[in-house]
Amino acid sequence: MDLSVAKIxxxxxxxxxxxxxxxxxxxxxxGTLIGNLSKEGISVESEAEHAEIDCRKLKNYWVSQPxxxxxxxxxxxELLDLNNRTDEQVKTxxxxxxxxxxxxxxxxQLGIAPSKVILPVLGSGNxxxxxxxxxxxxINQCMRALAEIECLEKITFCDYDIEKVKKLVxxxxxxxxxxxxxxxxxxxxxxxxxxxxxxxxxxxxRGVKCWMAPYSIPTGSSYQTEIPSAxxxxxxxxxxxxxxxxxxxxxxxxxxxxxxxxxxxGKSDMLPSR
Numbered sequence: 001m002d003l004s005v006a007k008i009x010x011x012x013x014x015x016x017x018x019x020x021x022x023x024x025x026x027x028x029x030x031g032t033l034i035g036n037l038s039k040e041g042i043s044v045e046s047e048a049e050h051a052e053i054d055c056r057k058l059k060n061y062w063v064s065q066p067x068x069x070x071x072x073x074x075x076x077x078e079l080l081d082l083n084n085r086t087d088e089q090v091k092t093x094x095x096x097x098x099x100x101x102x103x104x105x106x107x108x109q110l111g112i113a114p115s116k117v118i119l120p121v122l123g124s125g126n127x128x129x130x131x132x133x134x135x136x137x138x139i140n141q142c143m144r145a146l147a148e149i150e151c152l153e154k155i156t157f158c159d160y161d162i163e164k165v166k167k168l169v170x171x172x173x174x175x176x177x178x179x180x181x182x183x184x185x186x187x188x189x190x191x192x193x194x195x196x197x198x199x200x201x202x203x204x205x206r207g208v209k210c211w212m213a214p215y216s217i218p219t220g221s222s223y224q225t226e227i228p229s230a231x232x233x234x235x236x237x238x239x240x241x242x243x244x245x246x247x248x249x250x251x252x253x254x255x256x257x258x259x260x261x262x263x264x265x266g267k268s269d270m271l272p273s274r
Contacts, residue, residue, distance in 0.1 A: 014156065015072035015114030016063075016107075018100065019044065020122040023060065023078040031160065033120055037074075042067070047074050053106060061103045063112075072114065075103055077122060101141045108149050118156045121168060131167055135228070182211035185230055188240035189248040196240050203238075227254065 019033045026045040028038035037044055053063040056078060064074040077099050100122065107113045123134055142155045159165050184203060188196035200210045210216075211230045231237070231254060245251045 014116040014118040016075055016117045017071045017073075018075040018077065018103070018117060018119035018122070020077045020079060020120075023056075026076075033160075036160070042074070044074065044076065048076065052112075053103075053110065055103075055106065059099055059102055061099050063103065063107060071118070073112075077103070079123060098141065100138070101145050104145045104149055104152065108151070113149055113151050115151050116154045116156070117152070118158055120159045121157060121164065124159075124164065131164070135168065139232075181209060182216070182230065182234045183209045184211065184236045184238050185234040185254075186210055186212040186238050186240070187245075187251055187254045188212075189242065189245045189251050191244040192240045192242055199238065199240070 019037075021034060021044070026034055026043075026048060028035040028044070034044045047064040047067075048062055050065055051062040052065045052073075053061075055061050060078045062076055062078075066073060100119075104113065104117070121131060121134055122138065124131055146152055146155060157165075157168055159168070186196055186200055196212065200212050200215070203210050211234050213227065216230065217226045237254070239245070239251070
């Protein structure tokens with residue numbers, strides 16, 4: 001099993017190239033994967049019309065017929081325009097990553113599972129979703145697929161943007177950081193900061209290792225990087241549930257993200273606290 005980063009020009013070595021697009025929109029903009037496929041003589045729109053696997057109505061993805069080109073097949077995951085769904089943004093992200101896994105499982109069930117898959121960081125192009133909210137759950141889905149799909153040997157991330165690749169490598173390396181040592185992630189909104197502090201102190205006194213912002217965030221590190229990484233590596237979440245938390249954008253992101261990790265690993269506990 002292998003999870004790695006490579007140049008986009010290495011796609012000819014793979015059985016499946018996966019891209020993402022807005023739902024029903026395959027515009028070939030310069031600098032995008034779809035745009036560069038167009039330069040190679042591959043029309044994503046045409047491949048969508050003649051897809052061998054078409055799950056756009058239920059799962060928002062499709063897989064092309066075999067291509068006599070630089071790779072075996074093209075897969076596409078379609079996203080709704082997140083600009084029109086601010087409150088549901090994180091739920092959409094969770095669905096995106098589970099959809100990638102579902103695509104590979106479906107291919108296996110049909111006897112056309114790939115052994116090598118290459119993809120950019122899905123949703124980070126024109127969809128403009130922050131890398132810190134994409135990479136941890138996407139990595140979890142990739143690792144799940146590598147562990148469960150027998151013939152799948154390698155998944156490679158690629159991108160035209162060198163800076164994005166560097167950030168991807170950095171975040172891949174930080175995924176296995178100190179957050180693995182925590183037992184509980186405490187999720188709260190600022191209105192319940194004092195109560196959350198009391199919970200943290202009480203649990204710590206009883207030998208429970210807690211991850212809680214801002215205490216657990218290293219000096220100079222980014223909240224947007226550290227929180228998703230902690231959620232992916234901490235087995236339990238303790239949610240300080242309140243009216244304010246129910247409307248907090250950050251709490252909603254943490255809760256939905258952990259829900260995706262729970263579906264991936266199938267063994268985490270989510271503990272509400274009022």
